[in-house]
Amino acid sequence: MIGKIAWKNIWRNKVRSAVVIIAIAIGLWAGMFASAFVVGMMNQKIDSVINLELSHFQVHHPSFQDEMLPKFVIPNSEEIIQKMNNNEAIKNTSPRVVAMPMINSANYSGMLKVTGIDPENEKRVTDLHEFVLEGKYFEGIKRNPILLSKKTAEKYKIKIRSKVVLTLQDKQGEITAGAFRVVGIYDSKNGMYDEMNAFVLAPDLQKLLDINHDVHEIAVLLNEHDLAESVATQYQEEFPNLEIKSWMDLASGMRFMVEAMDVYTFFIVGIILVALLFSIINTMLMAVLERVREIGMLMAVGMSKLRVFKMIMLETVFLCLIGGPLGLLLAWICIQYFGRYGIDLGGASYSDYGFTNLVYTQLDMMSYISVTLMVLGMAILAAIYPAVKAINLIPVEAIRKI
């Protein structure tokens, strides 16, 4: 009976109930959509970091990352790679040669990070080959091919088959140079990465650097994303003379960014929930205050305080049970739609900071559940004050109220 009265009570003022239902639905939608946007943006950044920039973890000579000198190669790299390739947790490895040469075109010169790769190996570790816009991924030019980004090509005013010269120091510290021809132009949509990186064949760079078959970096891709830190730690213990770091530690600021995004999401959802809280308190308080005499009468004829409390709480719960699924459905539709077609943020500013301009919303089931529970919990919390106000009415005074 209490449930029946509560259900009927919410339809006494249809406009007011509609406002609360819409507030709950929008609150839920906004909370979920904001979370899905941030999660989507972060996951895309993490995907980019793992699948393009760093892989899950990397192996270096302990001094290489700081000094970037050609002499700091990984000793016994073939043996390490073989060992890693026998580990079931590891999907693939890509040995790399890394240098920081001056690059000169007919129009411009500057500095780039040039990575020497084995194209087939690299395909199994990064998505670089998928981003080639013009030319081919190391096909068509046999001698000293170089793959540049669209940004670099525009900056240096070079085209496919244009010649560029890389000038660098070899292992002995002698200045050496090599001419390379542009085999392909890629665009990863990560402006910051594209601006800095060019790729050549590993043997070409090894020859220039005079390091035989040695490499500076082994990029390792795992089968499971979550194992990055533990497998990296395991190999660090096995090879204490090398530096083995997971993507979280390699990408400066990435760990901070992931944590900052969590806090940012928490605040966004928090602000929405607080707005919802006051909206529900206000509405339910109005609903109680305009029924003072009726509530007084109910208590006078024998309705216990607990039942009055339950009635007011149930009214809010019913409003939530209508607004909640509406908001969930709305959020799900929007997240699915923008998860498929993306949200175009426009401009290049996000790309300059390593984020893509097209954000695909994503939200896992746990987040749907947790945001829903937070909104419902907040709504129920909001109903407590009006319900307490109702049970504190003194029947003899309440029934006399005009």
Add this chain to the structure above:
Amino acid sequence: MKKNYVIEAENLSKIYAGVVPVKAVDEVNLQIQDNEFTAIVGPSGSGKSTLLNMIGGLDRPTSGTIKVNDILLNGMTDNQLINFRLHHIGFVFQSFNLIPVLTAKENAEFIMLLQKVPLQQREKRVMSLLKEVGLDDKLDSRPSQLSGGQQQRVAVARALASKPDFVLADEPTANLDSKSAFNLLDIMARLNQEEGITFIFSTHDQRVIDRARRVITLEDGKIVSDEIR
């Protein structure tokens, strides 16, 4: 031999605190027996509603004692008083008596639901009570679809549904036209005579006073006359 009273008030006083304290009820001694049809009358501010509220356990006396069927109401907690009212007292208020979202039948049934009376018993009693008050053809009508008199008759049915020790009616005819008021009084008088239900009214209404078998007059919180007819 000591008589069995339904209501027994002894030296009952109620003082409202304030800059100037107001003594609404002043040392009232009152006994009401079973089957009475009693009107408490007096001018506005004489203390009749306050007395009625204390008898009904809605208000607490400043001093004195009040017993209903030998059960002392003084000292009961709020929740105990609510439970006591649910099982022992029927109420008919001046206005705003019914739950607007429920039908006449659901309103009459409401107290029994709170008492957890089984469904069959509840259905039987509510149908018989609504028949008694002449509303068996308005079972599914909401209060807004009923006249003031019909609403008060539903309130009487609801007050009786719990099989209370007595019914307290605070100005039950105040908002009714003559025809509805007489109709309501007829029903209450019949229930009193045929089923022995005790009714206690607080009223100014001469129509109620004329039908009462006992009239207690209050002035300045004191009983100034107690007439049994």
